[in-house]
Amino acid sequence: MTRLSVQAVTKRFGGVTATGDVSFDVPEKGVTAVIGPNGAGKTTLFSLVSGFLTPDQGRILFDGEDIVGMRPDRLAARGLVRTFQLVQLFPDLTTLDNVKVGQHLQTRSGLLAAVLRPGSTRREEAAVSARARELLALVGLLDVADQPAKVLSYGQQRLLEVARALAAGPRLVLLDEPAAGLDAAESKRLAAVIRTIADQGVTVLLIEHDMSLVMNVADRVVVLDFGRKIAEGAPAEVRAHPAVIAAYLGGVEIADG
Numbered sequence: 001m002t003r004l005s006v007q008a009v010t011k012r013f014g015g016v017t018a019t020g021d022v023s024f025d026v027p028e029k030g031v032t033a034v035i036g037p038n039g040a041g042k043t044t045l046f047s048l049v050s051g052f053l054t055p056d057q058g059r060i061l062f063d064g065e066d067i068v069g070m071r072p073d074r075l076a077a078r079g080l081v082r083t084f085q086l087v088q089l090f091p092d093l094t095t096l097d098n099v100k101v102g103q104h105l106q107t108r109s110g111l112l113a114a115v116l117r118p119g120s121t122r123r124e125e126a127a128v129s130a131r132a133r134e135l136l137a138l139v140g141l142l143d144v145a146d147q148p149a150k151v152l153s154y155g156q157q158r159l160l161e162v163a164r165a166l167a168a169g170p171r172l173v174l175l176d177e178p179a180a181g182l183d184a185a186e187s188k189r190l191a192a193v194i195r196t197i198a199d200q201g202v203t204v205l206l207i208e209h210d211m212s213l214v215m216n217v218a219d220r221v222v223v224l225d226f227g228r229k230i231a232e233g234a235p236a237e238v239r240a241h242p243a244v245i246a247a248y249l250g251g252v253e254i255a256d257g
């Protein structure tokens with residue numbers, strides 16, 4: 001089954017074609033990575049898929065439904081969520097509450113009710129807290145559940161963002177450079193988290209510069225260069241692809257760290 005189908009998508013900014021006639025499918029199962037040199041169009045592609053930008057041409061299907069023109073909040077409610085390169089947490093809320101905010105996207109009572117906390121939603125609240133703690137355990141942040149998010153290290157904040165995105169119960173999660181700024185231990189944790197969520201049936205699409213992470217966790221890789229797709233396939237195929245080697249590293253083979 002195809003979770004996401006990007007079909008001949010083009011986005012121009014003035015004279016720059018940020019995304020030019022890009023097509024690829026993301027299967028329901030597994031981890032797909034989008035890689036490419038700086039300015040290749042990765043972030044633009046993510047913004048098109050997650051509803052922050054609208055393509056000039058092309059179609060984007062999420063579980064078979066054309067989602068072009070749908071706003072990000074509507075897409076999130078339908079099960080398509082993203083994280084950002086820059087951390088976007090609520091700094092004064094606790095780590096746990098940051099995850100709960102993400103989860104209230106999918107609960108019946110919603111965020112407003114969660115804030116007002118009427119008696120009828122208390123049972124739901126307990127379930128939300130339990131699930132949030134599970135997600136914090138998954139990303140290794142249970143110890144700091146009650147700390148304000150602003151006291152966490154940068155790497156911890158990035159892992160918290162991943163937990164918050166998962167809290168919304170997505171079918172497709174877009175992770176924008178999740179390993180950027182992580183130390184080696186956090187990066188290892190992240191790779192395990194990504195594999196676990198994919199095994200649990202959540203489709204993962206990620207942009208990543210950390211090649212060792214891509215080679216370790218991705219089942220498929222899509223390579224962009226100057227807004228165009230130049231290759232796609234299994235990590236081993238892509239790293240050996242002449243166009244990728246030429247575009248990406250000026251002729252040096254991709255190292256796997």
Ligand SMILES: Nc1ncnc2c1ncn2[C@@H]1O[C@H](COP(=O)(O)OP(=O)(O)OP(=O)(O)O)[C@@H](O)[C@H]1O
Pocket residue numbers: 013016017018036037038039040041042043044045
């Ligand atoms: N809002 C914008 N207005 C004008 N040009 C833009 C805009 N967003 C992106 N671009 C241009 O589109 C091209 C693709 O940019 P994009 O940020 O998508 O690439 P990227 O692969 O994510 O790069 P990086 O790895 O540096 O984050 C670049 O030439 C960029 O300058």
